[in-house]
Each structure stands twice: as structure tokens, then as C-alpha cells.
Amino acid sequence: MRPGPRAADVTSRCRLCGKQAAHYLNHAKMHLCENCFIKYYERKVYKSILKHNMLRGSRKVAVAFSGGKDSLALVKALHKILMEKFPEVELEVVHIDLGIPGYSEESRDLVEKICDNLNVKCHVYDLSAEKGYVIPDFQATPFRRRICGACGTIKRYLMNKIAYKIGADKLATGHNLDDVVEVLFELYLRGSVEEMVRIRPVSWSTHTKLVTKIKPLIELTEKENLYYVLSHKLPILSAKCPLSKNSRALKRKKLMNMIEAEIPGFKHTFYKSHLKRIMPHLRDSIREPTLIECKSCGMPSLSETCSYCKLISKLQKSQITHISNE
Numbered sequence: 001m002r003p004g005p006r007a008a009d010v011t012s013r014c015r016l017c018g019k020q021a022a023h024y025l026n027h028a029k030m031h032l033c034e035n036c037f038i039k040y041y042e043r044k045v046y047k048s049i050l051k052h053n054m055l056r057g058s059r060k061v062a063v064a065f066s067g068g069k070d071s072l073a074l075v076k077a078l079h080k081i082l083m084e085k086f087p088e089v090e091l092e093v094v095h096i097d098l099g100i101p102g103y104s105e106e107s108r109d110l111v112e113k114i115c116d117n118l119n120v121k122c123h124v125y126d127l128s129a130e131k132g133y134v135i136p137d138f139q140a141t142p143f144r145r146r147i148c149g150a151c152g153t154i155k156r157y158l159m160n161k162i163a164y165k166i167g168a169d170k171l172a173t174g175h176n177l178d179d180v181v182e183v184l185f186e187l188y189l190r191g192s193v194e195e196m197v198r199i200r201p202v203s204w205s206t207h208t209k210l211v212t213k214i215k216p217l218i219e220l221t222e223k224e225n226l227y228y229v230l231s232h233k234l235p236i237l238s239a240k241c242p243l244s245k246n247s248r249a250l251k252r253k254k255l256m257n258m259i260e261a262e263i264p265g266f267k268h269t270f271y272k273s274h275l276k277r278i279m280p281h282l283r284d285s286i287r288e289p290t291l292i293e294c295k296s297c298g299m300p301s302l303s304e305t306c307s308y309c310k311l312i313s314k315l316q317k318s319q320i321t322h323i324s325n326e
């Protein structure tokens with residue numbers, strides 16, 4: 001029988017230095033100790049930054065920090081890489097308090113604690129205080145089954161707006177290989193080629209109010225992000241978002257992990273083939289959409305009213321109906 005994925009055990013030795021191993025990387029069939037893993041991880045992030053020119057002409061990078069292990073790994077690694085290799089680039093953190101009971105408080109505390117420790121400026125945006133609604137409000141609307149999608153629209157919109165307001169020229173997110181492969185899988189199934197073009201390491205700005213988005217962790221897996229956080233003995237959130245428990249994205253990630261268990265390296269191959277073989281054709285045939293300014297909020301939009309303003313107006317309408325029905 002073929003051996004399954006192995007965890008590092010007491011007898012495993014680090015491939016690079018021979019000390020006792022702490023982590024086993026399935027796709028690379030390699031044991032590493034904590035120190036060598038940290039170096040390996042940071043080298044990979046640094047190489048992604050260079051390969052895709054992520055910090056070209058940068059003065060200030062805003063990092064979207066939710067408090068989860070992926071964005072935590074991103075803040076820690078990027079902070080170190082900037083200090084060592086790009087000392088002229090400033091890093092500031094943006095956190096959105098989504099107002100989800102039993103989840104948002106813990107996330108916010110963790111974000112503030114980490115930023116304090118790293119001495120990094122932290123912009124906390126409190127959705128309830130700033131906008132007068134919270135994500136759980138969508139539960140009483142027709143969006144309840146697509147609440148993760150609604151939350152995603154809100155976070156993308158606000159993150160860009162805050163990054164723009166604080167004068168950042170890049171917005172870094174903790175999107176990792178698992179996220180990208182899960183989304184690509186769905187887009188391939190649906191044949192959504194226009195959306196596929198947007199799944200890339202860097203989305204360059206096409207409007208003065210649109211900040212360039214970078215994904216420095218795009219070639220790292222969720223597991224590697226977890227190992228990095230553990231190797232640095234950083235705190236991990238005990239709470240999980242109660243609203244995304246049964247999301248389709250999580251189900252697809254489970255499926256991708258089942259394939260990876262049978263075919264080690266599947267996720268890396270899928271992503272690399274997409275980027276190298278498919279993307280050049282898509283880029284040639286699909287034009288970047290022209291952005292105009294939303295007539296309600298003035299931010300970049302594909303149509304007269306941006307997707308954020310449309311969503312919020314639907315939320316308000318359903319709240320009015322809800323209240324008048326009571």
C-alpha cells in the first residue's frame with residue numbers, strides 16, 4: 001500500500017541541517033526543522049514578490065489582516081522581508097471588525113496585539129460604528145445563503161477604499177494556493193473565463209482610486225501558513241467564523257485536499273499550468289473592463305452603481321420590509 005501523508009515524527013531529520021524535523025511538506029516530500037522551515041517559507045514569499053514584481057515602485061503597502069492564520073503569516077513574513085530587503089517601503093495593517101459575535105472580538109484583539117508587538121500601524125474599521133450594519137444582519141435577508149459572497153464584496157470594497165485613503169499603493173492579501181485552486185476549480189467548472197483572468201498574483205490598478213492588489217502567499221499552502229505561524233509560536237484564533245461553516249468554498253477545499261492526498265503536488269500543478277499555459281491566451285483574448293465612478297459613492301465601478309452600493313441598498317430595503325412586517 002502506498003504510504004499516506006506523513007507528519008514529522010521524532011525520528012525524522014531535517015533535510016537541510018539534519019536536526020530533528022518539525023514539519024513534513026507533502027508536495028515537496030521533505031522534512032524540515034522549525035528554523036529551516038522559516039527560512040524556506042520566507043524565501044518562497046520573497047521569490048514570489050520578485051518574480052511578479054509585486055513591490056515595483058512601492059512606498060506603502062497596506063496588509064489586509066483578518067486575524068486568521070493566513071493573514072497572520074503574511075503580516076509576519078512581509079514585515080520581516082520589507083525590513084530586510086525593502087526598507088524604503090512602509091507597512092500598515094487594515095482590519096475590518098465585521099461584528100460577528102464570538103468571532104470578531106477575538107480576531108480584533110489578536111490583530112491589535114500582533115501589530116503592537118511588531119510596532120506596525122493598525123487601522124481598525126468598525127463596520128457597526130462606521131456604517132451602522134454588521135455582517136449577521138444579512139441573515140435576515142435573501143442573502144443568507146450567500147452570506148460569504150456578500151461579506152467578500154464588502155471586504156473587497158472597504159479594503160480598497162481604506163488602502164486608497166491611507167495612501168497605500170499596494171494592498172496585500174493572504175490569499176494562498178488553496179484559495180486560488182478552489183476558486184479556479186469552480187471557474188473551470190462554470191467556464192467563467194472572464195473571472196479566471198482576475199485570479200493572478202498581482203492585479204494592477206486600472207483606476208486612480210483602485211489600489212493594486214498583491215498576493216505574496218499565492219504559492220504557499222494553508223498548511224505551510226499554519227506551520228509558519230506555529231514555528232514562530234504566534235497565537236492562533238480559537239474561534240472560526242460561525243457564518244462560513246458550511247460554505248461551498250470550504251466544501252471545495254476539502255475536495256481539493258482529497259485529490260491532493262491521492263496526487264501529491266496536484267494544487268501546485270493546477271495553479272502553475274493555469275498561470276503558464278492558460279493565462280497568456282486569456283490575456284490576449286479578454287480585455288480589461290473599463291471602470292467608471294459609482295454615482296452613489298464615487299469609487300471605481302463596472303456599472304453606474306458599484307456592487308457594494310447595490311448590495312447595501314438591497315440590505316436596507318429588506319430591513320425596511322422586515323421591520324414593517326413585524
Ligand SMILES: [Zn+2]
Nearest residue numbers: 014017033036
Ligand atoms: Zn533544519
Ligand SMILES: [Zn+2]
Nearest residue numbers: 294297306309
Ligand atoms: Zn458605490
